[in-house]
Amino acid sequence: MATYAVVDKSECIACGSCGTSAPEIFEFDDEGLAEVIYSGDNNRGVTDIPENLREDLQEAVESCPTECIKVDDKAFA
Numbered sequence: 325m326a327t328y329a330v331v332d333k334s335e336c337i338a339c340g341s342c343g344t345s346a347p348e349i350f351e352f353d354d355e356g357l358a359e360v361i362y363s364g365d366n367n368r369g370v371t372d373i374p375e376n377l378r379e380d381l382q383e384a385v386e387s388c389p390t391e392c393i394k395v396d397d398k399a400f401a
């Protein structure tokens with residue numbers, strides 16, 4: 325099953341936790357807000373996160389204090 329992820333940046337508080345848990349999936353913009361950057365996704369939520377990174381993704385989701393990392397088995401756009 326495919327897995328897609330996107331950050332709702334309106335809810336992100338720039339805590340940095342997701343980038344620690346999953347540095348290959350998340351980076352931060354100039355304001356410190358997280359974005360999904362895996363494979364050029366550009367926080368669109370259209371890139372399948374491969375199985376070898378899903379544990380990291382799950383850890384990031386669980387570590388996010390505002391629950392603003394959205395994950396689905398369908399692309400977000």
Ligand code: SF4
Pocket residue numbers: 331335336337338339340341342343356357358384387388389390391392393
């Ligand atoms: S863990 Fe959540 S609140 Fe913290 S930087 Fe990542 S997306 Fe933003």
